[in-house]
Amino acid sequence: MKIGVLAVQGAAREHILCLSRLGVEAVPVLRPADLAGLSGLILPGGESTAQWRLLSRAGLLGPLQEALKEGLPAFGTCAGLILLAREITNWPERYFGVLDVVVERNATGRQVDSFEAEVKVEGLGEVPAVFIRAPAIRAVGPKVEVLGRYDGEPVLVRQSSILGATFHPELTEDLRLHEFFLNLCGKG
Amino acid sequence: MQKGTYRVKTGFAEMFKGGVIMDVTTPEQAQIAEEAGAVAVMALERVPADIRAQGGVARMADPKRIKEIMNAVSIPVMAKCRIGHIAEAKILEALGVDFIDESEVLTPADPFHHIDKWQFKVPFVCGCRDLGEACRRLAEGAAMLRTKGEAGTGNVVEAVRHMRLLNDQIRRLKEMSRAELVTYAKEIGAPVEILEMIQELGRLPVVNFAAGGIATPADAALMRMLGADGVFVGSGIFKSANPEKRARAIVLACTYYDDPELLAKVSEDLGEAMPGIEIEKIPEHALMQYR
Numbered sequence: 001m002k003i004g005v006l007a008v009q010g011a012a013r014e015h016i017l018c019l020s021r022l023g024v025e026a027v028p029v030l031r032p033a034d035l036a037g038l039s040g041l042i043l044p045g046g047e048s049t050a051q052w053r054l055l056s057r058a059g060l061l062g063p064l065q066e067a068l069k070e071g072l073p074a075f076g077t078c079a080g081l082i083l084l085a086r087e088i089t090n091w092p093e094r095y096f097g098v099l100d101v102v103v104e105r106n107a108t109g110r111q112v113d114s115f116e117a118e119v120k121v122e123g124l125g126e127v128p129a130v131f132i133r134a135p136a137i138r139a140v141g142p143k144v145e146v147l148g149r150y151d152g153e154p155v156l157v158r159q160s161s162i163l164g165a166t167f168h169p170e171l172t173e174d175l176r177l178h179e180f181f182l183n184l185c186g187k188g
Numbered sequence: 189m190q191k192g193t194y195r196v197k198t199g200f201a202e203m204f205k206g207g208v209i210m211d212v213t214t215p216e217q218a219q220i221a222e223e224a225g226a227v228a229v230m231a232l233e234r235v236p237a238d239i240r241a242q243g244g245v246a247r248m249a250d251p252k253r254i255k256e257i258m259n260a261v262s263i264p265v266m267a268k269c270r271i272g273h274i275a276e277a278k279i280l281e282a283l284g285v286d287f288i289d290e291s292e293v294l295t296p297a298d299p300f301h302h303i304d305k306w307q308f309k310v311p312f313v314c315g316c317r318d319l320g321e322a323c324r325r326l327a328e329g330a331a332m333l334r335t336k337g338e339a340g341t342g343n344v345v346e347a348v349r350h351m352r353l354l355n356d357q358i359r360r361l362k363e364m365s366r367a368e369l370v371t372y373a374k375e376i377g378a379p380v381e382i383l384e385m386i387q388e389l390g391r392l393p394v395v396n397f398a399a400g401g402i403a404t405p406a407d408a409a410l411m412r413m414l415g416a417d418g419v420f421v422g423s424g425i426f427k428s429a430n431p432e433k434r435a436r437a438i439v440l441a442c443t444y445y446d447d448p449e450l451l452a453k454v455s456e457d458l459g460e461a462m463p464g465i466e467i468e469k470i471p472e473h474a475l476m477q478y479r
Contacts, residue, residue: 111310112310117189171195
């Protein structure tokens, strides 16, 4: 199984390391050709505005949109979740829009309010999470399952083989969410 | 729930990787930077080229200016405090600035010490010219590093010097025995335990950007080829003839630094770059990197 990690900007290296530790081939995705033969794609944290502009200016947008529409399993963390979301409450743009959730950018505030905490995840128990200027999930569509909550609010969601987290599992040593995603890719 | 942990600080810096952080002096410039694809902006009253030209004591920017810039964009906002100026840093933290650059571009406030950055919730980035300086800043709690280069010159040679030196020192460190490492730590003024950590990792433990003199897409690409995780562009964008176009070009060059055809395309017809200065023409006391 080969998993791509979108690498135009952001924390791609950390996800690639997590996947490598799980014995999976992980490749950075920078060009349309990098999408060939992927069983899944991780959209890492970073700046969603910068990532989107790079994707559109480097000709990667169309091929990526196509792959996601065709059902390529995807896991978006933080900025990656924003790129996948159907709607952003406090930003005029809409990106891939393949995950039926409404998100708010920078909902936890500025960097001094960024934090680490344990998140309750269905079937996995407590999972360590790092929230960095994190978005919030304000609404979820009927086909979206809330898998993890923090402080009562959804922070990890799944819609078929698309997974979205408002936090960064790749900044911790815990690989269970990556494993969980690999299972979704295997079924796809 | 824990705020301001080292992991939260260094993790935030990881999110900047592959990106460009741009100096801006007005809300309008900040919006141009955001639209161009900057991963963050550095809010300033004067860009380094003007600080250099005008002289005098360079201090933290007016909080009003910083707040205006914070309100104008959705991307992170950084601001500079003087080296060792704990009070300026506390003010910037209270303003909610996302990252503080304890910067040699401003006039140093403390002739003896840098700030003890462990005492803050907000993360700090610091400049370094070599491995010893990098290790000292890490010991003080810096969550991100950058080369010093020579700011405000539009001349990349010093940033290249600092990145080359660092690379060379890390390469040699990897081969050292424990005894050699201890002696080396003394030579370069670095704490032993931090050198050990770098030896084990085979690289710096935090994100390291290039800064100081980057003026063109090719400069940004060069620094990435040398191993920089991303670039700061100070005067290079808003002191050039066409800031929008140049900013976009540098953003693309920073990601696709290994694609010469794309670099050629984005480098085309950008208009005048900022005027450059030869380092040899600058009197030694006016060099910012020795601060």
